[in-house]
Amino acid sequence: MLLHAPRFDSLGLPAEFARILQRRGLTETLPIQAMCIPDALAGRDVSGKAPTGSGKTLAFALPMAALLQKGRAKRPTGLVLAPTRELAAQIAAELKPLAAARGLRVHAFYGGVGYGPQLNALRGGVDIAVACPGRLEDLMAGGHAILDEVSFVVVDEADRMADMGFLPAVRRVLDATRTNRQTLLFSATLDGDVDVLVRRYQRDPVRHEVDSDVDVSLMTHRFHYVAHDERVATCAKIIADTGTSIVFVRTRHGADRLVRQLGKLGVVAAAIHGDRSQAQRDRALHSFSKGSVEALVATDVAARGIHVDDVACVVHFDLSEDPKDYVHRAGRTARAGAAGVSIALVTREQHGAAEKLRASLALSPETVGDVPAPSARQRTGTAAPARNHSNGGGQGRRRRGAPTRSRTRG
Numbered sequence: 001m002l003l004h005a006p007r008f009d010s011l012g013l014p015a016e017f018a019r020i021l022q023r024r025g026l027t028e029t030l031p032i033q034a035m036c037i038p039d040a041l042a043g044r045d046v047s048g049k050a051p052t053g054s055g056k057t058l059a060f061a062l063p064m065a066a067l068l069q070k071g072r073a074k075r076p077t078g079l080v081l082a083p084t085r086e087l088a089a090q091i092a093a094e095l096k097p098l099a100a101a102r103g104l105r106v107h108a109f110y111g112g113v114g115y116g117p118q119l120n121a122l123r124g125g126v127d128i129a130v131a132c133p134g135r136l137e138d139l140m141a142g143g144h145a146i147l148d149e150v151s152f153v154v155v156d157e158a159d160r161m162a163d164m165g166f167l168p169a170v171r172r173v174l175d176a177t178r179t180n181r182q183t184l185l186f187s188a189t190l191d192g193d194v195d196v197l198v199r200r201y202q203r204d205p206v207r208h209e210v211d212s213d214v215d216v217s218l219m220t221h222r223f224h225y226v227a228h229d230e231r232v233a234t235c236a237k238i239i240a241d242t243g244t245s246i247v248f249v250r251t252r253h254g255a256d257r258l259v260r261q262l263g264k265l266g267v268v269a270a271a272i273h274g275d276r277s278q279a280q281r282d283r284a285l286h287s288f289s290k291g292s293v294e295a296l297v298a299t300d301v302a303a304r305g306i307h308v309d310d311v312a313c314v315v316h317f318d319l320s321e322d323p324k325d326y327v328h329r330a331g332r333t334a335r336a337g338a339a340g341v342s343i344a345l346v347t348r349e350q351h352g353a354a355e356k357l358r359a360s361l362a363l364s365p366e367t368v369g370d371v372p373a374p375s376a377r378q379r380t381g382t383a384a385p386a387r388n389h390s391n392g393g394g395q396g397r398r399r400r401g402a403p404t405r406s407r408t409r410g
Contacts, residue, residue: 006034012041014066016101021058030055035208037063040184045205047198048186051331054210056186057094060154064128065098067182068152071127075149078104078128079177081170083160085110085132085278086285091156092130099128109145111135112278119144133161133169140176150177158187158194167193174201219333222343223354225369231345232258235315236265238343242313244288245295246332250318255297258317262295269295300325308332316344321353323360 005028009018021027029037032050039046040063050056064078071077080095082088092108099106107121109131118135122144129136129145139145153174155161161170174183174197183202187194190207198205226234239245239262249255252273262269270284270293287293289308300320311333320326326344333340344365346354358365 005029005031008033008062011037011062013037013062014102017062017066017098020097020101026058030058031210032056032208033059033062035210036060036184039206039208040064040182041066043067043182045182045202046184047190047202047205047207048184049188049190049207049209050186051188051210056156057091060156060184060186061091061095061098064152064154064184065095065102065104068102068104068127070104071125071149073125074122074144075146076126076129077149078152079147079150079173080128080130080154080156081133081136081161081173082130082156083132083164083166085112086281087157088130088132089282095128095130104128106130109135109139110278112281115139133166133173136173137169140173147173147176148178151181153177153181153183155183155185155187155197158185158197159189162193167197170197171200219330219340219342221330221363221365222341223346223358223365223367224343225346225348225351225367228347228349231317231347232261233265234345235317236262236267238313238315239267239269239295242341242343243294244291244311245313245315246311246329247295247297247315247317248320248329249297249299250320252299254318255299258297262297267295268293269297272296272298274299300329311340313341313343316342319344319346319350319353319357321356323357326357326361 007018007027008021008029009015009027011029011034018027032048032054033056036046036048036056036059040060048056048059050059060080064080068078080088080091082091088108088110092106095106104127105121105125106128107118107126107130109118109129111132111134118139122139136145140147155170155174158170161167183205185194185198185202185205190198224234224238235247235258239247247258247269249258252271252275255271255273259269259271270287272281272284276284284293284296285308288296295315297317314330314333316326316329320329330340330342333342344354344357357363
């Protein structure tokens with residue numbers, strides 16, 4: 001356990017990296033960075049158990065940019081694999097200033113956009129490729145990307161890769177790289193299918209772990225008990241009271257419908273889901289990060305790539321019965337030690353599911369509205385809990401147009 005946070009300039013990184021980070025206000029490391037960077041700089045394979053928002057991107061981006069040599073046309077020397085388009089784009093953005101300081105070129109490769117710019121980049125020479133497995137395999141099949149000179153590989157969010165069925169493609173990609181490469185792997189879990197990757201593709205890896213669960217003590221949990229037809233109005237009021245919010249829904253159609261409904265109530269919202277083009281998703285994320293969009297309405301799969309600081313509130317519009325999904329959603333508002341609010345809209349039909357979540361995650365949420373009494377109590381005439389007249393706010397509405405912090409810690 002680290003007793004204090006080392007500074008980036010004490011880890012043996014190139015001096016220009018510390019200056020770049022200092023301009024962003026970053027001088028001290030987060031735990032996963034302090035643990036992984038020295039081993040990666042020493043050439044070791046690293047398995048990092050760390051959640052989204054822990055700062056893991058810099059944990060691999062800094063040593064990768066420090067160690068890599070330049071590649072050739074169509075032959076990168078570094079490769080980062082990511083499960084979603086948004087995550088790939090954000091990793092590339094994090095890497096670019098570091099790589100540029102070393103004369104290295106970075107490009108992101110993912111589907112949903114045309115091949116032209118990606119092919120041009122490969123022909124011109126890409127040193128670090130940040131890629132989703134599917135698009136990378138297409139480029140490899142056409143002879144546009146050749147991985148036999150890749151000496152440094154990062155597999156990010158390996159557990160999400162497994163959940164999304166990408167591991168066969170990940171294995172094929174890794175098999176095409178140098179056998180003596182350095183491999184870093186990051187995942188919220190290191191068991192099951194992820195452990196297969198570790199055993200097959202890493203050599204005596206150093207294992208580092210930080211808490212893979214969102215620190216629920218840093219956020220306020222609130223269950224709003226509402227009628228089904230009151231959910232939209234309640235959601236609009238929550239966004240108005242708390243500020244920038246990510247709203248989770250079950251389906252793509254539901255996301256588009258909720259954006260329209262919120263718009264009629266004066267809430268500026270944008271949808272993020274698989275049917276949106278990459279340009280539409282990029283615009284939505286940019287507008288949200290700049291504050292011109294108050295809420296992102298997202299499906300669970302699409303939201304896996306969202307990495308935005310200063311999200312004041314997460315709203316579970318469609319309550320998930322899976323505790324892992326609840327925690328992952330809530331983690332959008334508690335990143336790198338920040339606090340936030342997680343609010344679940346609970347209809348009468350979902351009362352049982354909400355109680356299971358409460359028990360399995362040991363939550364003690366604030367309650368708003370009339371909490372339905374369990375049927376056994378109803379049969380014995382036990383009164384329902386008293387109504388809590390909280391307005392669902394408590395965080396203070398962010399002033400429209402106020403700046404949001406754009407810096408991330410990875």
